[in-house]
Amino acid sequence: MGTKKVSQKDFEKWVEKLIGLQKVFGVQSKDDKYEFGALLKAENLRLDYDITILPPKKYFLPSTEQLFSFGESGFNSSVDGEPFILFGVHPYDFVAIRQLDVLFSMKNNDVYYQTRRNAATIIVCDVENISENAFSGFLGFDHVEKGFDLLVTKTGSDYLVESGSDKGKKLLSLMENAVDAQAADISKRSEKWKKNRELLKKQLLKANVNELPAALGKAYDHKIWNEKAEKCFSCGSCNLVCPTCYCFDVQDDFGWDLKSGERTRSWDGCMIENFATVAGDHNFRKNKSDRYRHRYYRKGKYVPEKIGEIACVGCGRCISACVARIANPVEIFNAVAEA
Amino acid sequence: MASGATNIYLPEYATITAAKQMTETEMYFSFKLDSGKPLGHMPGQFAEVSLPGIGEAPISISSSPGSNGTFEMVIRKIGNVTNKIHTMKQGEKIGIRGPFGTTFPVETAMKGKDIVFICAGLGIVPLRSAIQYVMENRKNYGKVTILSGTRTPSQRLFIDELKKWAAIKDVTVLETVDIAEDGWTGNVGVITTLFSKVEIDPAKTIALIVGPPVMYKFAILELRKYNMKHQDIYVSLERHMKCGVGKCGHCQINNLYCCQDGPVFSYADIENIREAI
Amino acid sequence: MANVDINVKHVTRVEGHGNIRVKASDGTIEKVEWQVPEAPRFFEAMVKGKSYEDIQTIVSRICGICSVTHSLAAIKGVEDALGITVSPQTDKLRILMHYAEQIESHVLHVGYLVAPDLLGQKSVVPLVASHPDVVKTIITAHKTGNDGMELIGGRMTHPVTVKPGGFSKLPTNQELLGYKKQLEATIPLLSTIADVVLSLAGKLPAFDRPTEYISLTMPEYYTFYHGKIKSTDIDELTDIHQFESVANEYVSPQSTAKWCKWHRESFAVGALARFNNNAEQLLPLAKSVAEKFGLKKGNCNPYFNNVAQVVEAVQVVEHSLQLIDDLLTAGIKPEKPVSKPKAGEGVGCVEAPRGILYHRYAFDDDGKCIKANICIPTGQNHGNIQKDFEAFVPQIIDRPQEEITLLLEMLVRSYDPCISCSTHFLNVEFV
């Protein structure tokens, strides 16, 4: 099956067809920025976006979700397994999803994540416009060559669409007037990948990624933690917009009968002041600098030691999300690598 | 829900089979799973106790696996879940998830060794599961020393059991309190003051320590005076936990998840972990 | 002849604190007073020095029940001062949002606060059991108003989308369509409420006192938002910029709120005032409701203010539907509110559910507020309530004290007073 080529017009027709087929979530504009949302019309799809405000993880780990309800009939959990298409995931965001796939199934399976993940068909698209803080080019997350269901690349006025799974193949077979991509098309795509690798280097990462865990290992007492953390609002914005952050909080609420109710989980962040506070008000990471360090250790050391890959995909969202302008991982990684 | 998959977040019902006040702030509970199955834990593990609508709390299992399908906990009143459960009685239901976490090495490192249990404050609660296990399989272990310290005499837990254990051959029980009250004739002073009365052969001793966070440093210092090897010292640590299954991120101690890599750690594995002790 | 000694400390089921004091011995009336002991709040002083962008946020807090009205009056005043003209889309959306508050407030007042009197209850709580259907109808109609305010204002109380020059967030066509459906479904609910009130209208006391009624008016339609000031006493209209010459505020020893008078000792504002000035402009359904009650221009029974509120609730729903159709025909266009600080002075005037409301602001070159004057409808009504008391008490002084008390409380309630907001302001010497 491999890779198909299709004109802009037929591509749009195909998107329209997909919308009729399944629930489609795709990238659309929001003011002068972009977001993933329910796609109602093919013309709303903006594959030329630079970056979305929130990463697509929200479709697998919603910002708030019910774990179960309880009542007379005991504990009842249900998760929506309705198939859906996630259209326009950038390669770095896809890498992040792949990482979450590993983390949510490691040792034991998170059924909520897994059910949604299984229900999804992910259409990755290559980057057309570079966001101001991107640095995935340094990390090798500028493009992906496998793992996706479909991969869309714009080449001139056409689209190349490659299927990487049976799910993808099925959707691709619905495309009209698609022709097999020729070697010349494929090499155009390789060109684009090569170019994107260089373009997605807006933030200059000097540190060697492979040596990062070791460098961080030695930097526990680096002065940068304090320097930066002093300005930190403990607002968790850097956590919340991060495609690879997945910590959560769990809360219960009753219904009005004060007997039934539900347990929900929602996004949490290790930068938030009481993330590690236990009953009796003892906070195991009381200092801002401890929390601040922890976040970068997770990205550059702790999680990499678990999954064998740096847990920052270089999207640069945290850099823009931080009102205090202190959450640039590149600055941190460069500083610890230098030390 | 995807068929066949078990849901790690879904509790199962258990019924309170006994509840009794132990001190002003601690209550003892015994539970039985409604499924009739044993919980299947090993000493040192914990379970998440759910009071639906109120919340969930990680609580150590205080009894050894041997206790005929029931399991026991001692719960200190400190917040929502723990306050509420203190109002509950025999026959009422709670939710349980677990058992979770690592265990004291009762079947591995501890076998054939002398054992020192160092229990400060509530520390006796998780350690009791290991003590009971050792007593039930007495012949598998050497000399046993139990050091137990609380702030005041009225905060002592499992007084009868301590007495019972002390009567067993080759078992020494030493107690102390930080502050004496009327009628207390025993040792006064922090738990480390008991070490002068203990003999430890570092070559054949395993030490288990559980207590409040500040205490570990001092107890370990004492044990090192005996030249004990770091891998022969075991501790149990507590952190904020939301899921108990290595996902929510709250219980991380540097790179370790307290809920999965712990709560029981060998000191050798954590001595260089900056946030641990 | 009986002695009467009424001392209602804090009339219930009204917004804010007001007291009724009546004393008579042997039929001789010694004291009849409507008192307002509400804590004064000094808004007018508080906005001084604040940015023109923050005025709305502050003054909205004058009153939770008419926060949209205050926001709109303020924003109009600010825009007038800064010389900003808004797009027709913004204008329509604001009116729509303003109408939503009229629905909410009128239904709240008639349904939750007045209905218990007519049904012989002390609050709406027992009505939940005794008249579940009526309560459900009231709740659903009330919700429509709230949902409309939330849709356009971002939240139902103290709107946040209202900015000088336009809106910080616009509803989508889809959302407007949804609201339209909700409004359509509200019409039968309002007629049910009207029927309930009609069936109890006999319980409204018969008490007429010739009164001067003041409201906005404009040729195009029954207005709440644009127009000039009209009095039933004169033909000539007054520009809103001259509102101080209409309100003529003065401080009364009985009240933390200021009182007002124009051609007579006092005047009234509110639903009945608007009706008396503009009734011929009512849309067909509203007109038919008025006819059902036999409500005609020139009515001067203050208790009928509640009937006028029912009529108006229908009127604003009807007009809202027209506005939404206009908006949807054109389609909502993305627009960004733009404004720049500038020295100037301006007036914003709109009809609160309980009567005409004026805001005046002056700003310096940096857009900081240097002067503010706000004239609240309930403040304008206080004097009239007192005059009503003085005329009505002698007519009923022979009745049992409990009945007199209830009648006077009902009289106060009929004005739908928003006492807390009436105490917040006003600069007598404003130039």
Add this chain to the structure above:
Amino acid sequence: MSKPRVAIFDFACCEGCQLQIVNLEAEIVDLLSIIEPVQWREGMSDHSDDYDIAIIEGSITRPEDEERIRKIREKAKILVALGACATIGGVNKLKNHGPLEDMQKTVYSKDFSLPHLATMQTKSVADVVKVDVYIHGCPIDKKEFTYIIRCLGAGKTPNIPDYPVCVECKKAGNICRYEYNEICLGPVIRAGCGAKCPSNGFWCFGCRGFVDDPNVNAARDVMEKYGKTMKDLEEKLMLFNT
């Protein structure tokens, strides 16, 4: 378990928070299933002074109010501060920013000294008596209100966020107001509102009060980064918080 008897009192305020209770619409019936209102001037004419829970709306602005709130505190087992006026003083505290007499004169002119127009520095309820439960916001958030009431009914301490509004703002997927060159107080203000204002394109003006440990110094720094001054920030902070 018998239903807790609840009394609602108002002091200087706009009564918008009480209105949110009315705005619960159909849920009022549910609310009444777990509490018994025994005194509520705005909503009912019955009146009892025997209550378990006192819900206080408004700020304390006169000596006589101070006396009244102390009496209520004595009677109530649980005292709830409802809305910004009660929790932090709300907009009413704006009048503390200048000599009181100036404020009085601005509003009442030559009549300012009439006894019934007396006023004092505005205080929050917590400035005068012990508050057990805070329900933040101007106005309060209905969802949070009902959650807290249910918690009270179940004998549970409600979980009130002590993290900044940015958390909820990010979850909502908003574009940060700072990207529009506006000053938003989100980074230092307690969440719990669902970031309602930023979600509607408006900056957070701080009606829920500071988080427990606001990094105001960092906020100062941020002003420079965005070409604003500390004065700009203070002006915004003043609306509800200082």
